[in-house]
Amino acid sequence: MNHFPIEFPRRAAMALFGGAVAAGALGAAPSARAAQGSRMQQVIPVPESVREAPGVRFELGPDSAIGADPAAAGVAEYLAGVLRPATGYALPTGERGDLVLRLDDAGLGQAGYRLEVTAETVTLRAGTPEGLFNGVQTLRQLLPPQIESADPQPGPWPIPGGAIADRPRFGHRAAMLDVARHFFGVEQVKRYIDQIARYKINFLHLHLSDDQGWRIEIESWPRLTEHGGSTEVGGGPGGFYTQQDYAEIVRYAASRHITIVPEIDVPGHTNAALSSYAELNCDGVAPPLYTGIEVGFSSLCVDKDISYRFLDEVIGEIAALTPGPYLHIGGDEADATTDEQYRAFMRRALPILRAHGKTVVGWHEYAKATPQNPAVVQYWGTDPADPEAAEVAAAAARGSKILMSPANRSYLDMKYDESTELGLNWAGYVEVADAYGWDPAAHLQGVGEESVLGVEAPIWTETLENSAHLEVMAFPRLPAIAELGWSPAATHDWESFRARLAAQAPRWEAAGIGFTRSPQLPWP
Structure with a gap:
């Protein structure tokens, strides 16, 4: 390929x-x-309702302006920023214009919108700025493709006439970026945020710690980044986010109506932390830093009180920097602990996250610890008949919400086929049809629509080192997961x-x- x-x-x-x-x-x-014909029929994710007006089109021109309600001024400036580079038009923003953003229609919920295009005006209506922002992502797909250029293009800039009414199937539509195996700097994360926002993704899960690197500054435990953040897979220089860096990522994501979900993976996947602080090890001996890609060999010491003081202080600092409702505790592939040790750890760890005001998210293994609701169980398995899938269904029956990210459907780091240069294939090959060909509400027996929080498309980075690598793995498969999360099942x-x-x-x-x-x- x-x-x-x-x-x-x-x-x-x-x-x-x-x-x-x-x-x-x-x-x-x-x-x-x-x-072939109207771009009204080309939108991804496909809208809930589309009504074309044949023969009608709006022409974006040099005198066009963006008129918005004051509370929508941020979305108006974002729209202008999308349109100005390619058109070269001034596109002033204010309260009047032929591109109109109005916060006067809450009928399609928190994230829904209505778009109407006539020969004279383009009008977006929603009940929230988030809804308007989603409408902008649809609007940009109605313009010619060259609108996405950063350099001036000749135009013209027609928009087909008609009306769209749209809202998401699931409220949680996420991507995940692993910055632990290979480190990605602030600007690279911002680039990915802009790319996922195009397809109405509204959560970005950041995998901030693993065996190969610790990527966020913790002031009370400085060696986590000084030592634990100093390398990555293959032995590169690694890196980390200062707390100011992380705050900037959170701010930038929020400007795109994306909520950051930070993950600190425990009790396994912790070699970077164990190497940084000897006292976190049961034998008091710090292991060397690790730059390979094997899993399952590391664990915090379940029986030591310092493990829980460590977790409390780390989570406390991250929670204070994270306005979103969720914090991810990881919990996967903890093969260095017995089931009894694992449950004992989670009995002490989960209340720490709740005490810091966060809803706990964990990979599906932590369902066996019967987390207290509200809790989110993230399913990443490949076999719906596996016993762990039954534990996920049991968690759903207890009232936990399930975030669907089966690895053989939604993991964007899996190879497309045997000739793909990047990525891994432990979950199998994932072509575009595989990414699109499943229903999140019917994938697991006992986990129906009412139990599904939404979908997530993770991208792990054992083999991915830069933005170009991320892009060839995420596109064209990310839009497939985005459509499953947004569009009605019938479409x-x-x-x-x-x-x-x-x-x-x-x-x-x-x-x-x-x-x-x-x-x-x-x-x-």
């Missing part, structure tokens, strides 16, 4: 991906030929989706986003 990194020459890419391929009408599965149709997804290619190229050219898609 060919990988096209962000440096791929624009002229060559345009030769490959020159025209747009439209998708069919809502819920239908038309051929690419039948679907999920592979033939429609593959045409709409292929039509995104010129947008990615114009934006400088690398992607993998899966042979499953009818690339233009």
Whole structure:
């Protein structure tokens, strides 16, 4: 399979991906030929309702302006920032304009919106700035692909006429970025935030600690970053976020209506911490730093009180920096502890997170510790018949919410096929059809729609070292997970989706986003 990194020459890419391929009408599965036409039918995630107005279009021009309610001023400035580079237009923001943002329609909930396009105006309505922001992501897909360019383009800038009413199926639509195996700096994280926001992702889970590196400054335990953050997989220089860096990531994500979920993985995946502080080890001896990719060999000392003082102080500092409701405790692959030790650890650890005001999220292994609700169990398994899947269903029956991220469907670091250069394949190969071809509310027996919090697309970085690597693994599969999380189940149709997804290619190229050219898609 060919990988096209962000440096791929624009002229060559345009030769490959020159025209747009439209998708069919809502819920239908038309051929690419039948679907050609309005970009109203190309949106990803597919909206709940689309009504076209044939023959009507709005033309964005040099005199266009953005008029917004005062409480929507931030979204208006974001929209202007999206549109100005390619158009070269001033696009002033204020209370009047032909692009109108109004906070006067709460009928589609916290995140929903209505979009109406006439020959004279484009009007977005929602009950919240978050809803308007989601509408902006749809609006940008209604414009020609070159709108995504950072450089001036010749235009014109038509928007097809019609109306869209839209809201998410699940309130939690997440991506995860592993910054522990390889470190990604603040600007790289911001770049990924902007990319996932395009597809209405609203949570970013940051895997901040693991055997290979500790990535967030803890003032009360400074060696975690001074020593534990000094390397990464393969022995590179590693790195870490100061608390100011982390606060900037949280702020930037919030400006894109994305909530950060920090993860401190315990009791396993802790070699970086154990190497930093000998007293966290049962024998009092600090192991060397680790730069391989094996798992399951490390553990905090379950029987030592200092393990829980450590956790309390670490979680306290991170919780104070994190305005969102969730904190992820990890809990996976703790093979160095017995089940009895694991449950004993969680009985003491979970109340610490709750005491700091956070709802606990953990990988599905922690379901065996019967966490007190509210709690979120993140399912990452590959076999719905596995006994651990039954534990997840039991947690759902107790009232826990389940976050769905089966590794053989949603892990973006899995290889597409045997020829993929990057990634791993322990969960199997995950092509685009695999990423799209499952229903989060029907994947696990005993875990129905009412128990599913949402979906998450994790990207682990044992083999990924830079933004270009992230992009060729996330695209085109991330939009598949995003659509499963946002769009009504009745609209999920592979033939429609593959045409709409292929039509995104010129947008990615114009934006400088690398992607993998899966042979499953009818690339233009």
